[in-house]
Amino acid sequence: MTDEQPAHTGSEQYTDYAVPPGTYVAPEIKHAGLRRTLGLWTAGIVVVAAALVGVSLMVTKKAPRFMCPPECGRPPTGTPVAALPRYTAPDGSFSVSYPSPEAAYEVSKDGRGITAKFTAGDTGVLQLFSEPARGRQPRDIASDLLERKFPDAKIAYEIPNAMVGYQPGYGEVADSWPQGTANSYIRIRTVLLVAVKNDLALVAGAVGPYHAFGPDFGPGLPSGVNLQLAQDMGKYVNSFSWKGDPPR
Incomplete structure (x- = not known):
C-alpha cells in the first residue's frame, strides 16, 4: 500500500455533503392519477373535436330552407327522366318525356x-298535355277538365303539395262508377295534376x-292513390318543362 491509496476501515467512504445528524423524512413522489390522465385526454379530444366541427360549419355551405308550398325550391337531383323520348310542343311552349x-x-x-x-x-x-290557362288557377282548370271528361265523378281527396315539373300546383283524386257488363259497375279512379306558368297550364292525368x-x-311499392298506372306516373310529371326553364 502506498501513501496515495487511503486505508480501508471496513466500510466504503464517499465524498458527499455533510448534513447534521438527525431523522429525516423523504417527500413522497407524486404520480398523475388515472382519473386525471383520462380527464385531460378527454378534455383535449373534446376541444379538438369542437374546433373541427366549428371549421366544418364555417366552410360548409348552408342548405336553403323552403316553405313548401308556395316556395318548394329546386329539384333535389339532376334531370328527372333520362334516356326516354321527349315531346316538344309545336310552338315550343313546353316539353315532357313520355314512355x-x-x-x-x-x-x-x-x-x-301525349x-x-x-x-x-x-x-x-296516361295523358301529358297543355291547356291554355286564360287567367284561371290550377284548381279551376282541374275542375273544368274533370267536369268535361267525367261529369259524374266525385272528388275523393286533394293531393297535398302537388307539383308539375317542380312547379307548385294543384292535384286531386276522383272516382266514377260507369256501368260495365251484365249491369255491373266498376270503380274508375282519376288522378289530375295541374300547374300554371306563363299563363300555360301543364296537366298530367291518369x-x-x-x-x-x-x-x-309485389314486387315494388303499391300506388298511394290506388291506381296501378300511377306507379309509373311520377317521373313523367316531374319531367314537364315550360319554355325558358333552366336545365335541371
Whole structure:
C-alpha cells in the first residue's frame, strides 16, 4: 500500500455533503392519477373535436330552407327522366318525356301533348298535355277538365303539395262508377295534376281501374292513390318543362 491509496476501515467512504445528524423524512413522489390522465385526454379530444366541427360549419355551405308550398325550391337531383323520348310542343311552349316504345304503352301525339294507353296489368290511360290557362288557377282548370271528361265523378281527396315539373300546383283524386257488363259497375279512379306558368297550364292525368293494394302485392311499392298506372306516373310529371326553364 502506498501513501496515495487511503486505508480501508471496513466500510466504503464517499465524498458527499455533510448534513447534521438527525431523522429525516423523504417527500413522497407524486404520480398523475388515472382519473386525471383520462380527464385531460378527454378534455383535449373534446376541444379538438369542437374546433373541427366549428371549421366544418364555417366552410360548409348552408342548405336553403323552403316553405313548401308556395316556395318548394329546386329539384333535389339532376334531370328527372333520362334516356326516354321527349315531346316538344309545336310552338315550343313546353316539353315532357313520355314512355318509350319498348314499354307497355301505346303512345300517340297531337298538338297538345301525349296520350299513352297502358296495356299491362290493370290497363289505363296516361295523358301529358297543355291547356291554355286564360287567367284561371290550377284548381279551376282541374275542375273544368274533370267536369268535361267525367261529369259524374266525385272528388275523393286533394293531393297535398302537388307539383308539375317542380312547379307548385294543384292535384286531386276522383272516382266514377260507369256501368260495365251484365249491369255491373266498376270503380274508375282519376288522378289530375295541374300547374300554371306563363299563363300555360301543364296537366298530367291518369285514369284506370281502382286497385285496393294489399300486403300480398309485389314486387315494388303499391300506388298511394290506388291506381296501378300511377306507379309509373311520377317521373313523367316531374319531367314537364315550360319554355325558358333552366336545365335541371
